[in-house]
Amino acid sequence: MRPGKRLGLWLLMLPWAAFLLMLPLFPDQAIAAALRGVAIWWEVLFPALLPFFIIAELLLGIGLVHLIGSLFDPMMKPLFRVPGYGGFIMAMGFASGYPIGARLTAQLWEERLINREEGERLVAFTTSSDPIFLIGAVCVGFFHDPSLAVVLAAAHYGGGVLVGLGMRFHGGAAASSHALPESRARTRTIRLWPYLKRAVQEMHRARIADGRPLARLLQDAIQTGLKLVFIIGGLVVFISVLLELLTVTGGMHMLYFAAQETMGLLGLPASLSEALVNGLFEVTLGAKAAGAPHAGGMLIHQAAIAAFVLSWAGLSVHAQIVSLLTRTNLRYTPFLAARLAHGILSLLLVYLLWKPLEPLRLAAGQAVAAASGGPFAPAQMAVAVVPLLFLFGLLVIPVLYICYLALRGIIRIIRAVRPNRPDFDND
Secondary structure: OOOHHHHHHHHHHHHHHHHHHHHHHHHHHHHHHHHHHHHHHHEEEEHHHHHHHHHHHHHHHOOOOOHHHHHHHHHHHHHHOOOOOHHHHOOOOOOOHHOHHHHHHHHHHHHOOOOOOHHHHHHHHHOOOOOHHHHHHHHHOOOOHHHHHHHHHOOOHHHHHHHHHHHHHOOOOOOOOOOOOOOHOOOOHHHHHHHHHHHHHHHHHHHHHHHHHHHHHHHHHHHHHHHHHHHHHHHHHHHHHHHHHHHOOOOHHHHHHHHHHHHOOOOHHHHHHHHHHHHHHHHHHHHHHHHHHHHHOOOOHHHHHHHHHHHHHHHHHHHHHHHOOOOOOOOOOHHHHHHHHHHHHHHHHHHHHHOOOOOOHHHHHHHHHHOOOOOOHHHHHHHHHHHHHHHHHHHHHHHHHHHHHHHHHHHHHHHHHHHHHHOOHHH
């Protein structure tokens, strides 16, 4: 083994050795943290993720993903430089939250429907929070202000779309897609009936190629979903114990101090440093600290930090994503850069959209207050938003494509009507 690799191996082993040594030194704190992690997994993640994992596997098996992929392929390629399957993954990522997008991306890579660069682009912008957590937990539970969901959702999901548009430049010009089937190759001229017919044929071919009866498909979907949920549960427990050990040994206080100095230089309230540092590790802890009454600072600053935490997603979610991508050749570095960019963009969008969206936010607050005495509580309304956000994820693609075509047409007109400059040198 070369000296450089040997040194890197030792540097990698030292933190794990320190972690193992701290476990017997602080057994009570470690067990309590592990139980908290199990409670979070059982009460929040298990019921929230398992249905979406099962539904995603079923939709892949029956070929619906291929149907949507065929429909959206002419739009997703010029916008995000990914196949049309990315439209379905984008909508599922918005509606069901992390790490569903990574799971679907890994499945497409295993079926050789996308290459490495396309997979890295997809994971980068389809990893987002689900509306139940954003509205029900963060806005209602932590901030006690349902109207804040208007700004947070616009900043979070809008930032995700901007990251997707930026990630189209990832991989360079040589990173092209795998060859498309002939039925999806012609995207210049789209006639409605043949276009829909080809999409249905793609779905039928995918269903025939899968070949499993529905009972077997459901059984496999449940088994796969349970396996993935248990892996995520183990990662949540590990991160919970790690955070507790860092707290009792004083490591978190050092990070708080560094965050306070950095936020002071950026003009942000130093009192929100705890929310920022906790959010770097775990999204729930960071969002809860940002919405706490003792966090200090104006509401706009608290919302901006919460938007950053939701978009960064925390190292706990990062570990979940990496575990889902272990069977692929997708790299973690592009995902890490995209999470950081998404966090910064969401933070900036909160400040940019705060005033323009204030009338809508106030109207939403009044509507929620009026409905709170009726059959719909804010948490139940968050559940009702899930299918709407799935449709939003699908509808935003043609809207962006129309804007893309309009911009391209304007550029062509300008180039066509631009008069030739006279050559004054010959006069």
